[in-house]
Amino acid sequence: MIRVLSADDHPLLRGGIAALIGNQTDMEVVAEASDGREALEQFREHRPDITLMDLQMPRMSGIDATSAIRAEFPEARIIILTTHAGDVQVSRALKAGARAYLLKASLRNELLETIRAVHAGQKRLSAEVAAEIAEHSADDALTPREVDVLRLVAKGNANKAIATRLSLTEETVKSHIRNILSKLQANDRTHAVAIAVKRGIVDL
Numbered sequence: 297m298i299r300v301l302s303a304d305d306h307p308l309l310r311g312g313i314a315a316l317i318g319n320q321t322d323m324e325v326v327a328e329a330s331d332g333r334e335a336l337e338q339f340r341e342h343r344p345d346i347t348l349m350d351l352q353m354p355r356m357s358g359i360d361a362t363s364a365i366r367a368e369f370p371e372a373r374i375i376i377l378t379t380h381a382g383d384v385q386v387s388r389a390l391k392a393g394a395r396a397y398l399l400k401a402s403l404r405n406e407l408l409e410t411i412r413a414v415h416a417g418q419k420r421l422s423a424e425v426a427a428e429i430a431e432h433s434a435d436d437a438l439t440p441r442e443v444d445v446l447r448l449v450a451k452g453n454a455n456k457a458i459a460t461r462l463s464l465t466e467e468t469v470k471s472h473i474r475n476i477l478s479k480l481q482a483n484d485r486t487h488a489v490a491i492a493v494k495r496g497i498v499d500l
Contacts, residue, residue, distance in 0.1 A: 298323035298415050301344035303335035303361065304377065305353045309400070313348060316407060323411060332356025332364075339365050339372065346411050349394070351378035351385065359392045366393035373414050377403065383428045385496025386421070396420035428495075436479045438497060445472040447498050450489045 302313050302325055314325045327342045329335035332349075333356045339347060347365065351358040358376060365372045375396040376389045386397050395414045398406055399422045410420045421429070438446065441462075448458045455473070459466045473485065482488035492498045 298346055298411060299326045299342070299344045300324065300411065301327045301329065301335065301338055301342060301347045303329040303332070303338070303348065303353070303358070304350040305330050306350075309350075313403070313407070316404070317411075320408060323408075330354075332358060332361030335361045336364050339369065343369070345373065345415055347372060347374045348407075348411075349374050349376050351376055351380060351389070359388050362389065362392040362394055375410060375414055375420075377407075380496055381422070381425050381428045382494055382496025383425075383431070386425055386429055388496070397425050398422050399424060438476060438479055442472050442476050442479075443497060445469060446476055446488065446492055449473070449476075449485050450492065450498050450500060 300317055300323055302310050304310050307330070310328050314328070317323050317325050326344055327338040329338045331353045335347065335349060336356070349358040349362055353361075356364070358378070362374050362376070365374065372393070374394045375398060376394045377398050377400055378385070379400050381399060389397055396410050396419060398410055398420070402422055406422065413420050444462060445458055448461060453461070455466050455469045458464070459469045462469070476482070476488055477484070480488050480491045482491055489498070493500055
């Protein structure tokens with residue numbers, strides 16, 4: 297029997313997953329959690345074979361919870377469930393130790409097979425997620441400082457305000473923004489923010 301922990305802040309989604317798994321003879325939901333911190337507590341208590349982890353949850357994100365669980369239990373097998381296919385988000389999740397990354401839109405078709413595959417030691421990515429990673433594999437990554445600048449741009453800050461916040465000169469901020477537009481192949485600041493949000497580089 298594959299024992300599953302389901303962590304998501306939407307009760308309806310947890311209910312749908314429980315119903316889907318409940319119809320299977322080889323798996324069962326042994327615990328549920330509504331945020332990342334609770335997921336860590338429930339994992340410690342139940343030691344499930346598979347953890348289904350939502351990416352964006354209150355108190356502790358799915359990526360932070362995945363890192364925390366894997367730090368204590370290196371053998372933990374965690375499947376990320378999300379609405380976001382952004383390649384940067386996916387990379388963070390995989391670096392945190394996730395074994396699979398599924399889009400919620402494809403749960404009905406892919407969830408059960410993915411649970412069995414990950415339980416058998418395999419890794420899985422939704423086709424859409426794999427395509428997104430392949431599309432950006434040769435891209436230049438933004439530096440941590442460029443990400444800081446982009447976050448402040450996303451919040452509507454002008455160059456002068458960004459320079460003040462980050463203790464930089466305005467000229468340096470402009471240089472960072474030129475690099476950001478070039479690396480993201482964006483036409484302007486608004487376009488850069490839209491691309492960054494889609495790829496999971498920044499959250500709005």
